[in-house]
Amino acid sequence: MSLEAMYQQVIMDHAREGHGRGLIDLTAAGRGESHQVNPTCGDEVTMRVGVDGDTVAAIAWEGHGCSISQASISVLTELIEGESLDTADATVEAFRALMQSKGEHLDEEREDLLGDATAFVGVGKYPARIKCALLGWMAFRDALIQARGSAEGATA
Amino acid sequence: MFPDLRGDFPILTRTVRNGRPLVYLDSGATSQRPLAVLEAESAFVREHNGAVARGAHLLAEEATEAFETARADVARLVGAPAEEIVWTSGATAALNLVANGMLQASLGAGGAAAERFRVGPGDRIVVTELEHHANLIPWQQLAARTGAELAWIPVDDAGVLVLDDLASVITPATKVVAFSHASNVTGVVTDVAPIVARAREVGALTVLDGCQSVPHIPVDVAALGVDFMAFSGHKMLGPTGVGALWGRKALLDALPPSMFGGGAIAVVTMETTTWLEAPTRFEPGTQPVAQAVGMGAAARYLMDLGMENVARHEARLAQILREGASSVPGVRLIGPVGDPDRFDVLGLAAVAVEGVHAHDVGQVLDDRGITARVGHHCAQPLHRRLGLTGSTRASAHVYTTEDDARAFVEALAGVREFFGATL
Numbered sequence: 001m002s003l004e005a006m007y008q009q010v011i012m013d014h015a016r017e018g019h020g021r022g023l024i025d026l027t028a029a030g031r032g033e034s035h036q037v038n039p040t041c042g043d044e045v046t047m048r049v050g051v052d053g054d055t056v057a058a059i060a061w062e063g064h065g066c067s068i069s070q071a072s073i074s075v076l077t078e079l080i081e082g083e084s085l086d087t088a089d090a091t092v093e094a095f096r097a098l099m100q101s102k103g104e105h106l107d108e109e110r111e112d113l114l115g116d117a118t119a120f121v122g123v124g125k126y127p128a129r130i131k132c133a134l135l136g137w138m139a140f141r142d143a144l145i146q147a148r149g150s151a152e153g154a155t156a
Numbered sequence: 157m158f159p160d161l162r163g164d165f166p167i168l169t170r171t172v173r174n175g176r177p178l179v180y181l182d183s184g185a186t187s188q189r190p191l192a193v194l195e196a197e198s199a200f201v202r203e204h205n206g207a208v209a210r211g212a213h214l215l216a217e218e219a220t221e222a223f224e225t226a227r228a229d230v231a232r233l234v235g236a237p238a239e240e241i242v243w244t245s246g247a248t249a250a251l252n253l254v255a256n257g258m259l260q261a262s263l264g265a266g267g268a269a270a271e272r273f274r275v276g277p278g279d280r281i282v283v284t285e286l287e288h289h290a291n292l293i294p295w296q297q298l299a300a301r302t303g304a305e306l307a308w309i310p311v312d313d314a315g316v317l318v319l320d321d322l323a324s325v326i327t328p329a330t331k332v333v334a335f336s337h338a339s340n341v342t343g344v345v346t347d348v349a350p351i352v353a354r355a356r357e358v359g360a361l362t363v364l365d366g367c368q369s370v371p372h373i374p375v376d377v378a379a380l381g382v383d384f385m386a387f388s389g390h391k392m393l394g395p396t397g398v399g400a401l402w403g404r405k406a407l408l409d410a411l412p413p414s415m416f417g418g419g420a421i422a423v424v425t426m427e428t429t430t431w432l433e434a435p436t437r438f439e440p441g442t443q444p445v446a447q448a449v450g451m452g453a454a455a456r457y458l459m460d461l462g463m464e465n466v467a468r469h470e471a472r473l474a475q476i477l478r479e480g481a482s483s484v485p486g487v488r489l490i491g492p493v494g495d496p497d498r499f500d501v502l503g504l505a506a507v508a509v510e511g512v513h514a515h516d517v518g519q520v521l522d523d524r525g526i527t528a529r530v531g532h533h534c535a536q537p538l539h540r541r542l543g544l545t546g547s548t549r550a551s552a553h554v555y556t557t558e559d560d561a562r563a564f565v566e567a568l569a570g571v572r573e574f575f576g577a578t579l
Contacts, residue, residue: 002174002523003519003520003523003574006519007516007519007574012575040531041513041514041515041530041531041532041545041546042531042532042536042539042545042546043513043515043545064545065513065515066513066514066515066516067512067513067516067575068515068516126519128515129515129519132515
């Protein structure tokens with residue numbers, strides 16, 4: 001496992017680009033926000049998720065951290081924004097599985113779902129870095145639960 | 157010429173990522189153990205293990221003897237009598253022992269003898285802005301529970317303690333001053349004398365965190381003039397799970413215990429308990445005996461090398477690490493380069509690499525077989541004060557070679573190249 005295999009170009013690109021960065025106010029019917037911290041390094045992210053009907057309508061975030069955590073949040077945003085709630089759930093589960101795979105690739109179906117996020121496969125070989133990659137995904141999962149709750153509250 | 161000790165440390169012969177030789181530069185977090193320590197622990201368990209200070213059989217006698225010999229050896233390392241050394245599970249426990257003892261006193265325990273340990277509203281507890289969390293949180297909690305005020309000696313923009321206005325921080329209301337003998341981030345050795353002088357002036361107790369000093373430089377508690385000092389086994393070539401609190405005997409005998417159980421008591425009735433003298437009063441329950449024996453062996457190993465020699469060796473490593481790191485473009489050394497000849501800095505260098513997160517720096521170093529510590533090193537307030545969330549730290553010990561130190565500096569130069577090339 002080389003360093004280059006872990007820091008794939010797609011990861012470095014996402015770390016630089018930071019899709020969804022900027023904590024804008026969301027207008028979706030259901031809105032949630034989550035703040036997550038990696039206690040070992042102090043990295044943090046605040047993420048807002050907006051849900052309209054069956055769709056993850058918007059994701060916005062602000063945070064700071066290592067290239068792995070920042071790239072991972074960027075990939076998440078690009079992958080999930082505009083997708084159905086079911087797809088979002090399945091993508092989150094697939095990414096968690098990828099992090100637990102100890103560097104092994106997943107089946108084709110889940111890899112298709114993950115798209116660019118499959119580049120993180122190498123991170124699974126470094127237990128200390130899995131938390132970095134998962135930081136934004138934990139925030140997303142938490143914010144999504146709230147957004148769904150508030151969406152249901154709004155329609156009830 | 158300081159001897160090459162790598163042969164004494166079995167782990168240093170192993171390889172790490174990509175089959176590379178191990179360059180161990182994380183001794184500030186935990187040090188490696190020499191054969192002398194491993195064998196002392198092993199011999200104790202294989203030949204002498206028994207209940208300490210209980211029972212009249214031969215093994216109990218031998219175990220007690222080994223346990224108390226270790227205490228005497230650890231005491232000698234810091235210039236103290238054996239009866240002033242309390243075994244703890246580590247330095248964290250040692251610092252908590254003092255803070256919690258003061259809490260017990262503040263709740264009324266210990267009678268008139270414990271008067272000077274009592275704190276409450278109107279009193280002040282002083283720490284410093286660069287403390288390891290282990291020497292901050294116990295005092296923060298003591299303040300929160302007693303209504304005392306927590307104040308701290310600030311650091312300057314370089315992360316160095318500002319000692320020229322001590323009187324405004326260590327006020328007459330101050331009951332205790334807790335501070336590090338050496339920072340685990342900046343590596344700077346604290347000028348203890350003015351802090352102790354001011355604390356004495358106002359009648360405050362002094363508690364020194366010796367975790368980073370005791371393993372690396374000569375430490376003599378009598379000369380330092382402090383009242384308590386905590387230090388840890390696993391940072392001084394000894395085992396994990398054991399540490400020590402040194403305290404002046406009269407103070408230890410007056411400080412109320414905060415952990416209760418068997419072995420620490422004189423008389424127990426259904427209603428009341430009286431305690432033995434220190435150090436036993438602070439050692440309830442079964443102690444980490446094999447670990448204490450290992451820590452004693454570590455103290456002997458260091459004393460055989462001579463702490464002056466150890467300090468000189470590490471001063472040379474400090475120079476390579478600190479001058480080297482600060483000369484790499486885009487690398488910020490935390491703290492001053494220092495003057496190793498004056499032993500004012502430890503053999504460590506914590507750095508921030510411009511544009512590259514500490515975790516990413518650590519990953520590049522790890523790829524080269526170099527173990528460094530990344531993150532805030534349990535000193536979040538200090539990092540925040542310096543405008544950082546984390547840093548990458550290389551820290552040396554007796555077995556560290558000049559080549560190890562140079563490998564760190566060379567790898568740092570490669571870090572920005574790696575990320576610069578791809579970012």
